[in-house]
Amino acid sequence: MHQKVQKSGKLLQFAILLISTVLLLLPFRLNASILQKAKKSKLPWQIQADGLNYDSKNKIYHAEGHVSLTSGDKIIKADRITLNTITHIAHLVGNVYIKVGRDWLKGDEGEFNIKEETGTVKNGIIFFYDQHVYIRSAIIEKTGKDTYHLEKGTVTTCDGEKPDWKFKFDQMDVKMSGRGEARKVSFNVGGVPVLYTPYLSFPVKRERKTGFLFPRYSNSDLNGFGISTPFYWAINDHVDATIYPNYYFDRGMMMGVEFRYKQSEENLGMFRFDYLSDHKNDDELAEAGYPRQRKERWWWRSKSNFTLPMDVKGRLDVDIASDKYYLREFDIGQVSWDESDFAFRKLLDRGLDNDKSVLARESTLYLTRDWELTHLGLEMHYWDNLDRSYDEYTLQQLPRLALNIAKQKIGNTPFYYEFDSEFMHY
Template sequence: MKSRFAIFVVLLLVCLPSISFAQEQVTVPMTDNKGVEQKGEQWKFSADKLVVENDSEYLQAYGDVTLRSGDNYIKADFARFYKATKWIYLRGNVKAQIKGDFYDAAEAEFDLNNMVGWLKKGRVFVAKPHIYFESEFIEKHNGATYSFKDVKVTACDGENPLWSFESGEGDITINGYARLWHSKFNVKGVPVMYTPYMELPVQRERQSGVLNPEVGNSDRLGNRINLPFYWAIDDEMDMTIYTEYLSKRGFRPGVEFRHSEDVNTKGSWRADWLYDSKSYDVPDQDYSFGDTMIRPNHNRWWLRSKYNGYLGNPDWQTIFDMDLVSDQDYLREFRSGSNGYDATRNDFLDEFGRDIATADANERTSTALMARSWDKYSISAMAQYTENLLYRNGNNPSGDNPTLQTMPRG
């Protein structure tokens, strides 16, 4: 029925000067730059009212206008479609999804063949790598490139994002970079930094570059900013370097190294360190989390890892878990952020299916296990080391530590 209706529309265009359709559809085939129709490429119009002028070059649609082509769609209150050029002008509550990216605008115009065009009072959400940008006027060029003036760029959801950049002008190329001129870096809408020019990676695929900055504030740590750098070493290895600064405590660098050489091997190794400006030799209610322990050490750190692999032969399965920390307060203080306790725990559970001790646990266990199975029997060896934080940093005499360690055993 739809194909017959499309033929009927063409006949009417020849015979009648003007005709309107209520709540109907029109199919628009796409053509290449030589006018040859592209197989399988077509947009289907639907609207409350479609008006076709015989002596004009366009079709007009009114009310609940919708165009669909596969998973792509465009919606608006009004549309004017130019038949020869395949350009479409849209006005009022313009919304679109094109190849997984989302558009909102008051007005827009697109070439339906290649989706170049412009948006007024527009907002674009690129699902991968999850980035928003909005501006009074956005141009979309070939090659998934956008240019704009007076733009706001962020990777955070919500009307008042945690962080954003506001720039006088710039451009974004997906799978390339966002180049911004005369930019302000905002935290919750408040400007905190200015730069005349900057570049940010905007990648759908894995590529080295600076990751989204993390900012925050607390009475205990002061102002916090973390600028992670991601290094895609090769297809099997990557590294993230964390450069975190805490205004009340100092510089807290960290590193995360991941590798997966084959289907039987993967590992995640993480470490961070802080020379803390704050320590206490007697219990301090403001910093001791309500217990009676002390923390006289300035050098603070956390080493943790998960590893699945084999020794020599894939049949010799090997598991290694490490969890070592400098003091009882460290994980309770540094729970948030991409290199904090909560993110580490969630990543370990997702990637390896193995948990780590809670942030306030005073015993932390590291384990090494090797095993092999045959048809009728198996063999395994395991060693464990348990760190008891109640006997660290002068809290209790280390000689009184009752913690039992598991030596290698089969």
């Protein structure tokens, strides 16, 4: 009886969370489309191909084989491109690829007006890098400066050809500075439609603004169905935070937070922390190959670049987890190793130091001071060994000090000197 009541309570809690998510649905922010995002530039378009012919009478380029059109950060590629220099329309055939910044669009064929930056792509997929959102559509049409029309498509934040969840729509019209409207919309989990609405209107936000992000869903045998409703907080121009409650039907509520700051290219950082009081049955965990080590589960990872007085530069990377199975059990969505590594590379151009299978998690501190011909560096490494199955001391490297002086001439003499030294304490 107690188990039935507990199960009913979990179902009710899950239903309330799901309904509230749908009600909040789609106040998500997308960047301006990759066909519109880049500022119009006076940079000329350049064309390259394996084979290139020019019809001087009609002023048309015929290009075939690894064809690319480039202008600044805008790239258009296809197997074949026909470019009319009078109408500015490029006809694209085969393996169409359009990229502006870090957003991209792929499709089978289409046409693009390189002057007006309007066009159509058939059987296409758009990826918005900043929001990690994929939109697939039979027809992707940019109809104006910031308006789009899409037909028979899907929207998801999941990677891969078979996403855990997606929204399917028959038609969608979007005005990037206003709202979007979708018709015949269904929400699908694991390929199964669970919700349907004939019409959905949603705001589209291009600017950095506080609000709910696109909800995310997951499903696995170990964790059950999962739902996350991230809330983005634009604290100021240089600092933001994202709070993401993740509810797992078989595990309970995992609370997560991401904090980012960027004062300059040399002073920036991000930390992520997730915490779960695990409700999973011990026997079920053991049967799945993850015997219970502790009920309180968490993972802290952070990376930062900073400067100190006297032109000292520093880097601090921290990676500490509650137990050795955490990174294997929670491998989907914001809490996963893959997405954290992606986020760190995106902000700091470096990912996590250790793969998710490594049990000795490494944290490091680097301090450096450079002169014209001299380098002084301090390193500290700490390994947190998550394998508690045997009693063995983990060797630490605290600290390492290095002084390097490049080869240089001694005054006006014909002699040179250089110096390399290193001190290390274990």
